[in-house]
Amino acid sequence: MKREIRSNYRLILTPDLRDAFPRGDHEAALLQLSDMCAAIRRHVDNVAQVKVEFDTxxxxxxxxxxxxxxxxxxxxxxxxxxxxxxxxxxxxxxxxxxxxxxxxxxxxx
Structure with missing residues (x-):
């Protein structure tokens, strides 16, 4: 019988950055996302890792x-x-x- 084992739980956060800065400003996006990561670490318990990832x-x-x-x-x-x-x-x-x-x-x- 098949049994499923769940592991590697994670929370995926997708920020809304549409109006935060001019489109295509990669440095501004990274700065804003870094600030969000710092705020998450400060205000949320049981967070093992917060990192910025993006598609290219x-x-x-x-x-x-x-x-x-x-x-x-x-x-x-x-x-x-x-x-x-x-x-x-x-x-x-x-x-x-x-x-x-x-x-x-x-x-x-």
Whole structure:
């Protein structure tokens, strides 16, 4: 018979930071969250740990789409689809690809 054992209990807190500071201000968010952690430690009993965690997503600074690069697997499994592209080249827009190729030329000097 199946028996479930519960462990590793935790409380997940999702702060509402929408109006706290300008959107995209990572340093301001970290400061506000650190202040919240300190307040939790001061005012809540039986707290073993409070830490700040966040998700990170890479996007193109030109077009705003998710950052995707040509991988070795792409080049080996679909060589015709990636003809003329190089390893690590961004695939989202021409501006990003142009900047990437320019940086390759700079490092080759």
């Amino acid at each position: 997503r890479s996007v193109c600074s030109f077009c705003g789409y998710d950052w995707e690069e040509v991988t070795a697997a792409d080049l080996s499994s679909h060589p015709d689809d990636y003809e003329g592209h190089v390893l690590g080249e961004p695939m989202c827009c021409d501006q990003a690809a142009t900047e990437f190729r320019a940086s390759l030329k700079e490092t080759a000097r």
